[in-house]
Amino acid sequence: MKFFIDTANLAQIKEANELGVLDGVTTNPSLMAKEGIHGDAKVLQHYIDICNIVKGGDVSAEVIATDLQGMIAEGEKLAALHPQIVVKIPMTKDGVKALKYFSSKGIKTNCTLVFSPGQALLAAKAGATYVSPFIGRLDDVTFDGVDLIAQIVHIYRIYNYQTQVLAASIRHSMHIIRCAEAGADVATCPLNAITDLLKHPLTDIGLAKFLADHAANK
Ligand code: E4P
Numbered sequence: 001m002k003f004f005i006d007t008a009n010l011a012q013i014k015e016a017n018e019l020g021v022l023d024g025v026t027t028n029p030s031l032m033a034k035e036g037i038h039g040d041a042k043v044l045q046h047y048i049d050i051c052n053i054v055k056g057g058d059v060s061a062e063v064i065a066t067d068l069q070g071m072i073a074e075g076e077k078l079a080a081l082h083p084q085i086v087v088k089i090p091m092t093k094d095g096v097k098a099l100k101y102f103s104s105k106g107i108k109t110n111c112t113l114v115f116s117p118g119q120a121l122l123a124a125k126a127g128a129t130y131v132s133p134f135i136g137r138l139d140d141v142t143f144d145g146v147d148l149i150a151q152i153v154h155i156y157r158i159y160n161y162q163t164q165v166l167a168a169s170i171r172h173s174m175h176i177i178r179c180a181e182a183g184a185d186v187a188t189c190p191l192n193a194i195t196d197l198l199k200h201p202l203t204d205i206g207l208a209k210f211l212a213d214h215a216a217n218k
Pocket of ligand 1: 006026027028112132134136137168169170188
C-alpha cells in the first residue's frame with residue numbers, strides 16, 4: 001500500500017518524506033487555506049514546492065471550478081506545472097466528464113468527495129487514476145468508511161479496473177491498518193497517523209532492556 005500525506009504543510013511533508021516511506025501528497029482547498037496559501041501565483045508555487053520535496057511522488061492539486069470548461073482549463077494549467085501533478089476533480093456530472101477528458105489526454109486524475117460504490121464505479125469508467133473515498137467523514141455520520149473501501153476494491157477487482165483506491169479522510173493509525181486489510185492501493189494520512197504506526201510499548205521496553213544489558217556487560 002502506498003502512503004500519501006494529506007496536508008499542504010511543507011514542514012510536515014518534509015518530515016514524512018525523510019522517514020523514507022512517502023509516496024505522494026494530497027491537498028485540497030481547505031488544507032491550502034489552513035496554511036494561509038491564497039492567490040493564484042502563491043497556490044501554484046506551493047504545488048511546485050511540494051513536488052520538489054517528494055521527488056517522483058504524485059501530488060494532487062484540486063480544481064476550484066465546478067463547470068466542465070472551467071475544470072478543463074484549470075486542470076490543464078495545474079498539470080502543466082509539474083510532471084508529478086495529479087488533477088483532483090470532484091465527483092459531479094461535469095467532474096465525470098472532466099475525468100474522461102483528462103484520461104483521454106493521459107493526464108493523471110484523482111476523483112475526490114466519493115461516498116458510495118456507485119460514484120466509484122463512475123470514476124473508474126471515466127478512467128480516473130485514483131478514486132478518493134472519504135472514510136472519516138462517513139464514520140462521522142455512523143457509516144463504516146472502511147466497509148466502503150472494501151466494497152470498491154471488490155468491485156474494481158471483478159472488472160479489473162485500473163483506478164487505484166485512495167483511502168482519504170483518514171483520522172488515525174487504525175484507519176490505515178483497516179484500509180490495508182481491505183486492500184486499498186493508497187492511504188492518504190495526517191502525519192501523526194503515520195508516525196503513530198511506529199509506537200509499541202514492548203518495543204520501548206525491549207530496547208531499554210537491550211541497552212541496559214549492553215551497558216552492564218562491560
Ligand atoms: C484528501 O484527498 C481529502 O481531501 C482529505 O483526506 C479530506 O480529509 P478530511 O475529511 O479530514 O477533511
